[in-house]
Amino acid sequence: MRFRKGSLVVLVLAMAVSLSATDAYAGGKGGGGNVGGGNVGGGTDDGGTSIDAHAHAYEVTYSPAAVPQGHPLAATTQWTPPPCWMAPVADPQELKTEREGVWAEESTGYVWDQKQRDYYVNGHPHKDFEIAESGKGMWWNGQVNPNRLADPASTSCFKEYDDWVLNGRTPPPGPGPTVTPEILAESAYDRLRVPDKVVELSPDAQHTQTVNLNTWAWLTKSDIHPVSVTARLASLGIWARTTAEPVGLHLEPGTPDADVYPASGDCPLNPDGSVGRPYTRADGNDVPPCGLTYRRSSGSGTFPLSATIRWKVTWTGSGGTGGDLPGGTFEFNQDVTVQDIQSVNR
Structure with missing residues (x-):
């Protein structure tokens, strides 16, 4: 894909996201993967996942390849993944083919084309697109974060x-950050999808709650579970796996006239990965490990009950890299009606 602005032609070879369902990764931990012809050789990554031999070496590819079902993770800070970065975009022959095709169109003007030829062909400073150095290096430019194509800043790295x-x-320094495993981890953050499970309540929020009757809240281990996305850039042989x-x-x-349990309103994760505990008849009106009690009626209106699941986000990557990323949340809101009756059967 090319962006034209006046006489400026910006080549973007890395915007497309691979549709392969497998992890694409050029073997080895160093730079300079197998980029000849733009295809990646067969093999496996550190996790034993087979490599997609049809993924383009300059594309950032993801596993799973399709964005999973679920809810996007909202970072708890103002942080957002970068819209673009500096990365390899072509080998000498690929760039030569692309630029000569542009010049043949004669749509960019003689002056601009001549400046391009001087830079890439005539030795000021490069000669014949560095064809003689094929296999020893790559041409670099801006690469769009494929998850942020609609961001106006996505072309600011070019x-x-x-x-x-x-x-x-x-x-050399560019207008954007140089791609690293951490950059890939941040791009994978955009594709995290957490289960959009509604918190279980007893009495159920769809039914009228009762003043002074404890409401139990819980989530089972199957309701909320860790999710991961892996991003790879085959041309450099780097990868990162982001996990929430x-x-x-x-x-x-939704009202100050209520008690929450625990008092902070923060229900921790149980050792088995669940939150809280399902209500049973034997519990009667015991205080729940996670829940709340309304102390007054909502009258003719409702109270906006908010249940927010908090997520920790970490990453690991090639070369022994890794760290933390901003945590995220998934918030579910529901309006509840509370009636002023002192006793009720569940």
Whole structure:
């Protein structure tokens, strides 16, 4: 895909996301994967996942390939993944083919084309697109975060002239950050989808609650479970796996005239991965480990009960890298009616 602005032609070879359902990863931990012809050789990654031999070497590919079902994770801070970064976009022959095709169209003007030829072909500073150095390096430019194509800043990393970077060398500074495993981990954050499970309540929120009657809240282990997305850039042989793990549940009754349990409203994760405990008849009106009690009626209206599941986000990547990313939340809101009756059968 090309973006034209006046005489500027920006080549974007890495915007498409692979539709393969397997993990794409050029073997080895160093730079300079098998980029000849843009295809990745067969093999496995550290986790034993087979490699997609049809994924383009410059594409950031994800596993799972399709965005999973569920709810996007909302970061608890103002942080967002980067809209773009600096990365390999072509080998010498690929860039030569692309640029010569643009020049043949004669749509960019003689002056601009001549400046391009001087830079890439005539030795000022590069000669014949560095064809003689094929296999020793790659051309770098901006690469769009494929999850943020609608972001106006997604093209802010692009330069008019690509940079020739020898394998293993540090690329020159660009208008965007240089791609790293951490950058890939941040891009995978966009594709995390957590279970959009509604918190179980007893009495159920769809029915009228009762003043002074304890409401139990819980989630089973199957309701909330860790989710992961892996991102890879085959041309550099780097990857990162981003994982969101549930931490607990926070309850907000929607009125100050209510008690929550625990008093902070923060219900922690149980050792088995669940939150709270389902109500049984034997519990009667005991105080629940996770829940709330309304102390007054909602009258002719309702109270906005909010249940927020909190998630911890971490990542691990190639070369022994890893760390934490901003935590996230999934909030579910429901209006509850509370009546002023002192006793009721569940």
